[in-house]
Amino acid sequence: MRGLILAGGFATRLRPLSCSKPKLLFPIVGTPLVELMARWLSSGGVDQIILAVNHLSDKLKIEVGRHVAGVTVKFSVEETPLGTAGPIRLAANLLGKDDPFFVTNGDIVSDIEIRRMLEMHEETNAEATMAVVSVPDPSPYGSVLTDSNGKVKEFEEKSAVLSAASHVNAGVYVLSQSVIDSIPGGRSVSLENEVFPKLVRNGRMQSWMHKGFWYDIGRVSEYVRANHELLQKQELKATKPGASEVGREILRPSYLGTRTHIGVGAKVGPLAILSDNVSVGDEAIVRNSIIFEETSIGEKVAVEGSVIGERVVIGKGSRIGHGSMIAGQLSIPEGSIVPPNSVILC
Ligand code: GTP
Numbered sequence: 001m002r003g004l005i006l007a008g009g010f011a012t013r014l015r016p017l018s019c020s021k022p023k024l025l026f027p028i029v030g031t032p033l034v035e036l037m038a039r040w041l042s043s044g045g046v047d048q049i050i051l052a053v054n055h056l057s058d059k060l061k062i063e064v065g066r067h068v069a070g071v072t073v074k075f076s077v078e079e080t081p082l083g084t085a086g087p088i089r090l091a092a093n094l095l096g097k098d099d100p101f102f103v104t105n106g107d108i109v110s111d112i113e114i115r116r117m118l119e120m121h122e123e124t125n126a127e128a129t130m131a132v133v134s135v136p137d138p139s140p141y142g143s144v145l146t147d148s149n150g151k152v153k154e155f156e157e158k159s160a161v162l163s164a165a166s167h168v169n170a171g172v173y174v175l176s177q178s179v180i181d182s183i184p185g186g187r188s189v190s191l192e193n194e195v196f197p198k199l200v201r202n203g204r205m206q207s208w209m210h211k212g213f214w215y216d217i218g219r220v221s222e223y224v225r226a227n228h229e230l231l232q233k234q235e236l237k238a239t240k241p242g243a244s245e246v247g248r249e250i251l252r253p254s255y256l257g258t259r260t261h262i263g264v265g266a267k268v269g270p271l272a273i274l275s276d277n278v279s280v281g282d283e284a285i286v287r288n289s290i291i292f293e294e295t296s297i298g299e300k301v302a303v304e305g306s307v308i309g310e311r312v313v314i315g316k317g318s319r320i321g322h323g324s325m326i327a328g329q330l331s332i333p334e335g336s337i338v339p340p341n342s343v344i345l346c
Helices: 033-045 057-064 088-092 114-124 177-180 191-201 220-234
Strands: 004-005 048-053 071-077 101-105 108-109 128-133 143-146 154-155 167-175 205-209 215-218 272-274 284-285 289-291 302-304
Touching: 004 033, 004 088, 033 048, 033 071, 033 101, 033 108, 033 114, 048 057, 048 088, 057 071, 088 154, 108 154, 108 191, 114 167, 114 205, 128 143, 128 191, 143 167, 154 191, 154 205, 167 177, 167 215, 177 302, 191 205, 215 220, 220 289, 284 289, 289 302
Parallel strands: 004 048, 004 101, 048 071, 128 205, 272 289, 284 302
Antiparallel strands: 101 167, 108 215, 128 167, 143 154
16 A cells, blocks of 8 residues: 655744654654654555655655665655645655555654554445544644444534534545545645535544554654654563663763764763764763764763754753753854743754
């Protein structure tokens, strides 16, 4: 089965981290999101992924290449953003005659059972089957009301009225070819606002209730939550203090990517997630923070409760206050005091 990942959004809610890094390349406990998604899709029978992109598409093409986690990747590049449905129509040739096919937002970390969704789609003769999840706060999402058989009765984007009594759209769909024909060409079209409401009115939209884990990492708070919760689940991968850490304090749960360097007297963790090639200077402290790849944290620096982009250099003795975000590729001069909740732009 072919699967399309919608990956052309501007990821404004992840700024400034997304200025230089597409959302699909954000590390989730050290692994780029696209790799996690490819593993998930391939475990559900998807053997070819189409990445629907525009924003930062060159970067994605270079970094992702033609295969991820054993799955073939093709790119469908938009000249102008086409929304969440327009890219599906644009990629019709790449989707071929696969009927149905699979579509997902490009910011989902989940173990949704794709094969079960597909069976549900076929059994109910739906045109679209949407995975739905239950979340503590439904207000940022599309609310879905179903009948006792899971047929979608009402669907509304970010509805305060529906959200009290409903589940939310997980941004993961099985679609029949007929859906492509219903998408107008040549302009931006929204699946949620234009395509799904019609399918609901015609009684052709099914839901698949997902009970496992699901994160939409499109907001920083959710991105951090996903990292922390998945880190705790991956206890095996979490670093255990060992001989090589003599003279350093590494508190679990923490994750150290490959070729990380921890200086003498440094204190790392708990909840420190260091991607590949990160270096932490002598006597530095990194706690409860996510550090993207190739960032260098200088001697006697303290980083707490923050997210630091890729290839950042933090000068000796600096203090990065809790809740801060630093865009990729910046240099923070020696001795800087970054107050809590600062956002340092690209
Ligand atoms: P925000 O700017 O923070 O809202 O992020 P976003 O636009 O990246 O994400 P949003 O949740 O609004 O969109 C859901 C999914 O659709 C994301 O995976 C986006 O990458 C994708 N998407 C949104 N607009 C487009 C578009 O015009 N083209 C393509 N190909 N994908 C899109």
